[in-house]
Amino acid sequence: MRDDRYIVIMAGGRGERFWPQSRRNRPKQLLPIVGEEPLLAQTVRRVLGMVPAANVLVLTNADLVAEVARICPGLPADNIVGEPVGRDTAAAVGLATVLVRLRNPAASYAVLPSDHVIHDEASFRLVLERAFEAAESGDELVTIGIEAAFPATGYGYIQRGEESMRLGEMPVYRVRRFVEKPALELARSYVQSGEYYWNAGMFIWSAASVAAALSAYVPDLWAGLASIEQALAAGRPLAEVLEEQYQGLRKISIDYALMEKAPNVLTLPGVFDWDDVGAWPALLRHLPADAKGNVTRGNALVVDGADNIVVGSGEHLVSLLGVSGCIVVHTEDATMICPRERAQDIKLLVGELAKDQRLCGLL
Amino acid sequence: MRDDRYIVIMAGGRGERFWPQSRRNRPKQLLPIVGEEPLLAQTVRRVLGMVPAANVLVLTNADLVAEVARICPGLPADNIVGEPVGRDTAAAVGLATVLVRLRNPAASYAVLPSDHVIHDEASFRLVLERAFEAAESGDELVTIGIEAAFPATGYGYIQRGEESMRLGEMPVYRVRRFVEKPALELARSYVQSGEYYWNAGMFIWSAASVAAALSAYVPDLWAGLASIEQALAAGRPLAEVLEEQYQGLRKISIDYALMEKAPNVLTLPGVFDWDDVGAWPALLRHLPADAKGNVTRGNALVVDGADNIVVGSGEHLVSLLGVSGCIVVHTEDATMICPRERAQDIKLLVGELAKDQRLCGLL
Numbered sequence: 001m002r003d004d005r006y007i008v009i010m011a012g013g014r015g016e017r018f019w020p021q022s023r024r025n026r027p028k029q030l031l032p033i034v035g036e037e038p039l040l041a042q043t044v045r046r047v048l049g050m051v052p053a054a055n056v057l058v059l060t061n062a063d064l065v066a067e068v069a070r071i072c073p074g075l076p077a078d079n080i081v082g083e084p085v086g087r088d089t090a091a092a093v094g095l096a097t098v099l100v101r102l103r104n105p106a107a108s109y110a111v112l113p114s115d116h117v118i119h120d121e122a123s124f125r126l127v128l129e130r131a132f133e134a135a136e137s138g139d140e141l142v143t144i145g146i147e148a149a150f151p152a153t154g155y156g157y158i159q160r161g162e163e164s165m166r167l168g169e170m171p172v173y174r175v176r177r178f179v180e181k182p183a184l185e186l187a188r189s190y191v192q193s194g195e196y197y198w199n200a201g202m203f204i205w206s207a208a209s210v211a212a213a214l215s216a217y218v219p220d221l222w223a224g225l226a227s228i229e230q231a232l233a234a235g236r237p238l239a240e241v242l243e244e245q246y247q248g249l250r251k252i253s254i255d256y257a258l259m260e261k262a263p264n265v266l267t268l269p270g271v272f273d274w275d276d277v278g279a280w281p282a283l284l285r286h287l288p289a290d291a292k293g294n295v296t297r298g299n300a301l302v303v304d305g306a307d308n309i310v311v312g313s314g315e316h317l318v319s320l321l322g323v324s325g326c327i328v329v330h331t332e333d334a335t336m337i338c339p340r341e342r343a344q345d346i347k348l349l350v351g352e353l354a355k356d357q358r359l360c361g362l363l
Numbered sequence: 364m365r366d367d368r369y370i371v372i373m374a375g376g377r378g379e380r381f382w383p384q385s386r387r388n389r390p391k392q393l394l395p396i397v398g399e400e401p402l403l404a405q406t407v408r409r410v411l412g413m414v415p416a417a418n419v420l421v422l423t424n425a426d427l428v429a430e431v432a433r434i435c436p437g438l439p440a441d442n443i444v445g446e447p448v449g450r451d452t453a454a455a456v457g458l459a460t461v462l463v464r465l466r467n468p469a470a471s472y473a474v475l476p477s478d479h480v481i482h483d484e485a486s487f488r489l490v491l492e493r494a495f496e497a498a499e500s501g502d503e504l505v506t507i508g509i510e511a512a513f514p515a516t517g518y519g520y521i522q523r524g525e526e527s528m529r530l531g532e533m534p535v536y537r538v539r540r541f542v543e544k545p546a547l548e549l550a551r552s553y554v555q556s557g558e559y560y561w562n563a564g565m566f567i568w569s570a571a572s573v574a575a576a577l578s579a580y581v582p583d584l585w586a587g588l589a590s591i592e593q594a595l596a597a598g599r600p601l602a603e604v605l606e607e608q609y610q611g612l613r614k615i616s617i618d619y620a621l622m623e624k625a626p627n628v629l630t631l632p633g634v635f636d637w638d639d640v641g642a643w644p645a646l647l648r649h650l651p652a653d654a655k656g657n658v659t660r661g662n663a664l665v666v667d668g669a670d671n672i673v674v675g676s677g678e679h680l681v682s683l684l685g686v687s688g689c690i691v692v693h694t695e696d697a698t699m700i701c702p703r704e705r706a707q708d709i710k711l712l713v714g715e716l717a718k719d720q721r722l723c724g725l726l
Contacts, residue, residue, distance in 0.1 A: 334681075337683050349666050
């Protein structure tokens with residue numbers, strides 16, 4: 001248990017692909033999409049034991065703070081920070097840096113997404129422990145790379161360079177470059193080379209190192225964050241300061257702002273199972289299927305059908321006859337039906353709701 | 364308005380093909396599947412004006428009597444008759460004959476199904492009027508034949524013989540034979556011949572003629588009915604008598620028992636629109652479709668999909684993305700999804716519910 005280490009969990013996403021279960025005020029990370037607990041609660045539980053609960057911060061949307069507090073009763077209220085508006089990940093990381101520095105300028109911290117599923121928690125914690133060690137041994141920015149299991153086009157990639165050090169049996173590589181989501185052919189060549197990892201948005205660094213990097217690569221953003229830091233140091237309430245100043249920060253991702261530019265980046269291979277639960281078909285990887293490949297949650301009946309994903313709610317029965325390869329999600333006020341291959345397009349459907357005054361209450 | 368004519372509406376079916384909207388205690392004829400009123404209420408309204416309300420009887424299942432009374436507030440309570448068990452159509456017709464004879468031995472009456480849709484009510488009433496005239500002009504059993512619009516394999520057929528008479532401009536044919544549901548090739552030849560009508564289960568006859576025919580062709584059944592008639596004539600309550608004796612009647616259809624055997628059968632061509640609303644695709648014939656052929660009732664949203672039938676309930680939104688040719692029916696406690704071509708098989712799904720103790724409450 002290291003009290004000079006912090007964990008900052010990024011819980012700002014909307015997760016429209018999980019509509020109608022996910023809503024604006026109840027996004028994916030607050031739902032038990034996989035498992036019995038909300039994904040965020042799983043993420044918090046996964047790191048408790050490495051750091052005290054007092055050192056776990058959650059950054060979320062201001063309108064979700066109360067719900068996050070309800071889901072994470074073990075965290076101090078002050079540790080749940082609401083962004084009044086979304087300003088992308090560089091501003092969020094900058095804010096995290098400010099908040100950690102104010103508590104302990106000598107601390108290091110990890111940035112973790114709130115909505116990923118990792119079952120092999122022991123391996124995850126070991127890699128995270130080593131990543132902290134790597135970050136604390138110098139001024140490098142450390143990331144955990146996920147072994148690219150297939151040529152995914154939905155993730156950014158990290159190309160590793162030479163080995164920088166070994167911590168126990170674990171190699172730590174210098175990063176040659178961060179690359180954006182590739183086309184399929186390019187993704188294939190990445191996977192074949194064996195030199196590329198998926199970028200899962202997990203970063204570990206000392207507050208001092210990331211502050212220096214932000215100051216060097218996005219000085220305008222850092223100036224805004226320094227102003228926030230000053231106001232907080234002067235004792236002004238966090239919510240008030242953010243309401244006033246956060247919206248003025250430049251909107252840019254941490255990958256663009258920092259990771260693609262900084263020369264001092266290291267990566268550790270994430271030798272644990274990992275799933276970003278990007279859309280409903282993720283359930284196929286986590287729930288048992290029947291003999292015909294149907295995966296169901298809740299009260300469901302499939303007759304003459306295969307390879308369906310059916311998610312019910314309460315006692316309501318969702319029944320399929322002669323239907324295959326479909327996703328059906330029922331909630332109290334809305335039902336959604338689409339073929340599995342359209343799972344990514346559910347956000348289009350959500351876009352249609354937004355256009356219709358009668359329906360936008362379902363967003 | 365003829366008070367020596369009666370209408371007996373047969374409302375005993377279960378309509379499992381309309382699950383989950385139809386249930387054992389709320390079958391198809393009690394639902395507004397097409398139109399705003401329950402199909403039974405439409406059927407009653409269609410004949411009022413031809414006979415007094417006091418001369419309209421409804422035969423239904425004993426457990427549906429209260430609901431039928433609620434749906435048909437204009438009918439005297441005594442006119443809603445509940446069968447304690449279903450004994451097929453010959454017993455039901457026999458019971459109707461007994462009930463009509465007790466009120467007026469010289470009366471004629473029409474047997475009409477409760478769950479068919481006919482929009483052209485003026486033509487329907489004209490044909491029915493002529494059918495009564497034909498029945499009252501002798502001792503013939505009269506049926507209304509529906510022009511066979513396509514080679515349906517789901518209906519029985521009536522082959523006409525020579526013209527027997529003309530009533531106004533309306534020909535009345537002798538019936539050569541009743542035939543059961545044919546295979547497709549045979550059905551095609553029937554339609555091509557121009558001599559065949561669909562058997563829609565509409566019969567018109569004098570109480571005396573049908574009593575004589577039942578007595579001649581199903582004497583055992585008629586003996587049982589005569590015993591019921593005797594008990595009623597002695598003043599015993601109808602429900603009590605039926606509870607005691609109805610179950611003992613032979614179970615046989617009126618087509619087998621009578622229509623296929625009697626030589627004195629006439630048919631009038633039903634020159635009106637007619638739809639037996641056999642399954643959900645019937646909605647395509649009665650509700651407007653959008654530009655892509657989607658027919659929806661209630662709160663529905665179809666994105667990138669065509670030729671769907673979507674039936675919602677209340678405010679609940681049923682949304683489809685990239686789905687075509689499907690039937691989706693939502694009710695408060697169950698949702699059903701199947702391809703349009705499986706509409707007839709919904710009864711299989713209902714059969715699956717019956718096997719599962721958790722689910723049989725949804726029957």
